[in-house]
Amino acid sequence: MQQRHYPPAPAEVYLFATCLVDLFVPQAGLDAVRLLEREGLTVHFPRGQSCCGQPAYSSGNPQQARAVARTQLALFAQPWPVVVPSGSCAGMMRHHWPQLFADDPVAGPQAAELAGRVYELSEFLLRVLKVDYAAAPAPAPETVVLHTSCAARREMGTRAHGVELLDALPGVSRVEHQRESECCGFGGTFSLKHPDISGAMVADKIASACATGAQRLVSADCGCLLNIGHAAARKGAPLEVEHMASFLWRRSGGEAA
Missing domain, CATH: 3.40.50 (Rossmann fold)
Structure with missing residues (x-):
């Protein structure tokens, strides 16, 4: 890149x-x-x-x-x-x-x-814009994991931007997990054409994220969020998902949705 x-x-x-x-x-x-x-x-x-x-x-x-x-x-x-x-x-x-x-x-x-x-x-x-959220009011402490879609990570370098933004937020602890760099199984139409493989991939992603103790996964890609969030809900996994925009707004002084 x-x-x-x-x-x-x-x-x-x-x-x-x-x-x-x-x-x-x-x-x-x-x-x-x-x-x-x-x-x-x-x-x-x-x-x-x-x-x-x-x-x-x-x-x-x-x-x-x-x-x-x-x-x-x-x-x-x-x-x-x-x-x-x-x-x-x-x-x-x-x-x-x-x-x-x-x-x-x-x-x-x-x-x-x-x-x-x-x-x-x-x-x-x-x-x-060179935003600086370091002085934002800190709500209750929150531990999160970051998920970056495959295309975003490789074509746009988005993981680096997400890491920098999350690490700058007061009260937010970002933890990494073993399968962070792996695909969640969504892959656009891949999840429709190969549902069994996709389901196994997202199950691995959820288990790895939950093993960290974090209860929230943040991502800037809605396809991944929908896939991970729905799969976690079906499995009863203690993992909430939130888009990066909503998380940044909420944690940097904006009102919760």
Whole structure:
């Protein structure tokens, strides 16, 4: 992953909420907006946005992924950063959209320019806004484990941003577990095509996280959160899950959802 140059803090940004946030975890999107607005930014949310095309792309259907992504290109016309509360979706937009349209003389330059403005939320808070939560009021002490999706970890370096943010929060103790670097078994359509393998993978992830004694798992990727959270609930495992945006908002002085 190449070293990235970060611009000064802007006055305005776009939020690309992702389809999973929109449909299943809307609170994470609202809390992402609150975090950005608290830093003085105006947040724009284009109503026509939908999916980044990752499910089709990772299933080997680039034509379908291109069709989905094409509908998004014109929605972010202003030269503002595009903040995404999902490392895997941000990685799709930043790294794979330019490849999808590499042979298109019109959409290709659009996708490449837009990709350069895409930031995962944790990355944007740390590297562009340079937030400092060290002086935030400390609620009751809390021990957590961090989960970073495979794509977010490898394409966007999101684990490093999550670690830095969690470790800076007063009253929060982050512990690592044996299977932290492993896939949770979601993998987009992988969990639908290979449910038995996916189920075994998420069971290992939950057991490893629970072995630390932590009762909360924090992640910046909703697909992983839904997979881990639902599996933990079915097993009766003492493990709550929370999106990074909601956790940061709650632990840095915002009101609990």
